[in-house]
Amino acid sequence: MGRFLTVCTLVADVLGLGASYSLGAFFFPWLGKILPDWLLWLRSFCSYLYDELVHLIALIPHIPQTFPVTLARHPGLTWCIFHLMVHLWYVARHFSQRYHETDLAKPRPGAPGGRRWETVQRRYLDYREALGRFRPAITLKTPPTFRFFTRKPERQKVWFGFKTLVVDARGELEWRGHLLIIGQALLAPDRQQDLAPGLAHQLAYYNSDDLWYRAFLDCYPDSFSLFQLISGVCLWLPTLVKTLVWPVVYWRKRILAADRFAFYCGQGYALYQQLRSQGNEAEWRPFWSPEPLCSERVEQLEALLGSELAWKEKQGIAPAQQAAQASVVQVQRQ
Amino acid sequence: MNFLRRLHDLYRGDVDPDWPSDLRYILPVVIFVILTGPLIIWVYAMQDWCAGSSWDSEDRWQGTRAFAVTFLLGYLPLILFRGDLAQFWPHVFGAPGWHNPLLWWCWCVPLAPALALLSERLDPRTKPLERILLPSELPPPQPTPAQEKSSPVRTARRKKSTAKPNENRVETSAARQRKKARDPRPGEQVWAPPQLVLPQSPSEGVSKSSSDSSVRSARQAKKDERDEGESLKDIF
Numbered sequence: 001m002g003r004f005l006t007v008c009t010l011v012a013d014v015l016g017l018g019a020s021y022s023l024g025a026f027f028f029p030w031l032g033k034i035l036p037d038w039l040l041w042l043r044s045f046c047s048y049l050y051d052e053l054v055h056l057i058a059l060i061p062h063i064p065q066t067f068p069v070t071l072a073r074h075p076g077l078t079w080c081i082f083h084l085m086v087h088l089w090y091v092a093r094h095f096s097q098r099y100h101e102t103d104l105a106k107p108r109p110g111a112p113g114g115r116r117w118e119t120v121q122r123r124y125l126d127y128r129e130a131l132g133r134f135r136p137a138i139t140l141k142t143p144p145t146f147r148f149f150t151r152k153p154e155r156q157k158v159w160f161g162f163k164t165l166v167v168d169a170r171g172e173l174e175w176r177g178h179l180l181i182i183g184q185a186l187l188a189p190d191r192q193q194d195l196a197p198g199l200a201h202q203l204a205y206y207n208s209d210d211l212w213y214r215a216f217l218d219c220y221p222d223s224f225s226l227f228q229l230i231s232g233v234c235l236w237l238p239t240l241v242k243t244l245v246w247p248v249v250y251w252r253k254r255i256l257a258a259d260r261f262a263f264y265c266g267q268g269y270a271l272y273q274q275l276r277s278q279g280n281e282a283e284w285r286p287f288w289s290p291e292p293l294c295s296e297r298v299e300q301l302e303a304l305l306g307s308e309l310a311w312k313e314k315q316g317i318a319p320a321q322q323a324a325q326a327s328v329v330q331v332q333r334q
Numbered sequence: 335m336n337f338l339r340r341l342h343d344l345y346r347g348d349v350d351p352d353w354p355s356d357l358r359y360i361l362p363v364v365i366f367v368i369l370t371g372p373l374i375i376w377v378y379a380m381q382d383w384c385a386g387s388s389w390d391s392e393d394r395w396q397g398t399r400a401f402a403v404t405f406l407l408g409y410l411p412l413i414l415f416r417g418d419l420a421q422f423w424p425h426v427f428g429a430p431g432w433h434n435p436l437l438w439w440c441w442c443v444p445l446a447p448a449l450a451l452l453s454e455r456l457d458p459r460t461k462p463l464e465r466i467l468l469p470s471e472l473p474p475p476q477p478t479p480a481q482e483k484s485s486p487v488r489t490a491r492r493k494k495s496t497a498k499p500n501e502n503r504v505e506t507s508a509a510r511q512r513k514k515a516r517d518p519r520p521g522e523q524v525w526a527p528p529q530l531v532l533p534q535s536p537s538e539g540v541s542k543s544s545s546d547s548s549v550r551s552a553r554q555a556k557k558d559e560r561d562e563g564e565s566l567k568d569i570f
Contacts, residue, residue, distance in 0.1 A: 001397040004404070134463045136388045208390050253393065261389055264463070308465060317471050 001250055002213045009217070009241045016237035017083055023232035024079025050075070083233050087219070090235075094218040098177040104147040105184075116187045120146060123192075123199050130266025138264060141207050146180040148187060173198045178211055197262055197271035204261035210254055217242050247290035255290075259297050263304045272301040337362070339457045345378045371439030376446035377453055384450070385459040395460070398447045405444035412441075 032043045051072070058068040071078045107117045124142045131138045157164050172183035173195075180202065186195050205211055221228070221239045228236045262271050275298050283293055337359060343349045344356075366374060384394040412419060423430040423437070430437055454460065 001393050001400060004397045004400040007401075133465055133468060134388070135466050136461050136463070138389055138463075208387070208393075257390060257393060264389055311465050312471075315467060315471075317467070 001253070002209055005241070005246055005250055006213060006216060008245070009220070009238050012238040012241045013087075013220075013235075016234035017080060019234035019237060020079045020083040020232060021076040023076075023234065024082075025074065025076025028075065028232065050078075054078070079232055082231070083235060086228075086233050086235055090221060091219045094215070097218075098215070101147065101176075101179075104149050104181065107146055107148060116148065119187055119189075119192070119195070120182070120199070123196055126196070127200055127203070127265035127267075131264055133266075134264060140203065140265075142203065143178065143180045143206060146182055148182045148184045150184045173202050175202065175205060175211055175214070177215060178206070180206075193270060194274070197267040197274055200262035200265035200267040201258045201271065203265070204258035205254070207261065208254075208257075213250075217246065244288055247288055251290035252292045255292055256297060256300055259300060260304065263301060268301055268305050268308075272298065272305060275301070338453060341374070342378055342381075342453070342457060342459075345375070346382065368435065369438060370442040371435070373439070373442045373446060373449070376443065377449045380446055380450035381453050381459055384454070385461070388461065388463050391460045395451075395454070398450055402447035402451055406448060408444055 028046075032046070035043050054068045054072050057063060057071065058065070071081075107114060107120070124140070128140050131140055172186045174181050182195075182199075185191065186198070205214075220242050221235060223243060224236050224239060228234070228239075259271060262268060275294055278294060283295060285291065285293065340349075340356070341359065341363065344351060363374075380398060384391055384398055387394060420430040427436045428434045432438075
């Protein structure tokens with residue numbers, strides 16, 4: 001489904017480029033014509049700004065002399081270039097965030113061979129062993145390395161007299177591009193039970209195309225901005241697809257799929273326990289939220305664990321009492 | 335059906351071509367390729383990609399379905415505005431008429447997702463995940479009553495009485511070799527019960543007893559110690 005939505009986003013992007021051209025070529029000149037007399041100064045001011053901008057472009061070296069003249073005659077082209085430049089800015093922002101590694105430490109000491117490194121490698125071994133339970137075989141791809149970070153304490157920041165509280169909002173396990181980032185606290189020996197299910201869940205994204213889709217979507221704005229609407233840069237069209245379609249149609253299902261993958265990796269029950277401890281009864285989420293309800297995730301895991309337990313009971317490798325208890329729990333929850 | 339399956343197997347390289355029997359497929363395939371171009375390759379590639387991931391095939395098929403619906407809907411403007419759209423056809427590839435095979439091929443490409451779905455319906459390649467028994471999960475072999483009755487000493491005596499002297503010597507040397515060949519694993523691993531890969535069952539989490547929790551905490555502490563102190567080299 002991700003590929004289909006990627007194509008949809010690209011189509012929206014092309015349509016946005018066309019809309020930017022139309023706004024520059026037709027809408028703004030038409031708007032200038034219908035302005036009332038008392039707003040004529042605004043029209044003069046805008047055309048002055050536009051002319052100055054075009055003359056500024058002429059100052060750039062190696063630009064053909066005819067180019068500013070073309071832009072002056074075809075304002076739609078200017079808006080197209082403006083659209084592409086804003087797009088380029090978001091792409092540059094994505095790459096700068098992705099490769100911003102000054103806050104990350106390598107898996108020291110002496111990776112590979114260090115304690116943290118081996119902790120993670122042992123988890124991978126466990127997953128591979130657990131995946132052997134299923135046919136056809138599931139091949140586990142693991143990232144070649146990982147980085148960890150130390151969470152910064154909350155601090156107050158004063159900006160022009162306003163005090164704001166800066167909180168380190170990074171998740172304990174997340175991806176930055178294709179680089180796995182783990183909170184240092186999670187690598188402690190006493191937190192292995194927290195690390196194992198979360199890591200299995202995150203590996204699902206690595207074993208599918210989801211990280212590519214995330215990288216692709218990071219090249220678009222995260223939300224609408226007034227600047228885009230006023231300036232006529234129609235980058236809001238792909239942003240619409242990104243913020244409204246992707247979360248509902250794709251990302252919710254992917255979280256459930258990643259839970260399923262964690263179950264295949266043998267971390268179903270640990271994840272189930274984690275979710276049960278997190279879940280609150282009065283659960284609420286915004287309509288466009290990319291996350292499924294916690295109860296949905298719990299129910300899926302219950303179904304998977306219950307079916308496996310029933311299978312084991314059928315094979316005679318799990319006591320019948322356990323299977324009966326599991327089915328009773330499911331019925332109660334339903 | 336068989337034709338499609340056979341062709342798909344040949345495409346994947348799963349089977350070798352069997353020329354005397356496969357000759358009858360050649361004519362239909364050639365006609366199909368002339369009419370549709372590389373469509374059949376697109377269809378099989380798409381089906382194989384969707385069936386390739388055993389745990390994620392559902393999502394891939396959903397995407398293919400979405401593509402199929404969109405492309406089929408895309409034929410509407412192609413049919414309604416074919417005159418206008420023909421202007422965009424690059425004339426390097428010939429005139430946009432029905433006799434131009436390249437145009438036919440381009441027309442057929444959007445059918446690939448729909449045909450991949452059809453092919454999957456006729457010849458399913460997506461295999462659902464099946465749970466299998468691990469060696470560690472197999473129950474220990476229980477001795478049958480017949481085996482219990484015939485003790486090894488008795489059978490040995492019986493054999494001794496029937497065997498020739500040379501045979502007896504050979505057998506004893508083989509037995510001696512078997513005795514010498516020890517299990518390469520350390521003793522504690524050989525005698526330790528096989529550990530299941532699966533975590534504790536959910537029903538255990540529901541019925542918590544004090545003894546269970548204490549055992550679990552002790553096991554957890556042991557595991558944590560192992561994680562902290564040992565390295566992979568020490569363990570493996």
